[in-house]
Amino acid sequence: MSICNEHNLSRPIPERSFGIRLSLPQGDSLARLLGQDWEAFRWYATARERDKALAEIRAKHTYSRPGDFPTYVYEKITRD
Helix, strand or coil, rough: CCCCCCCHCCCCCCCEEEEEECCCCCCCCHHHHHHCEEEEEEEECCCHHHHHHHHHHHHCCCCCCCCCCCCCCEEECCCC
16 A cells, blocks of 8 residues: 555554455346446454454344345455
């Protein structure tokens, strides 16, 4: 990640090596809007942070309607 004005940082940005790749399952209806090759990444500094975030993402959302479930495919990834 490039920083425009590094002198404004009060501390260095930690390396984020542990991630979650989100994609859509084959045939998902949302793919008509986003494209079948849609994917998003979330990056974390430690495996523990990633695993905690993944558990929160997979949990039932408080304001979801009964019967609504996210259909994302989650994959743990690590940068070398």
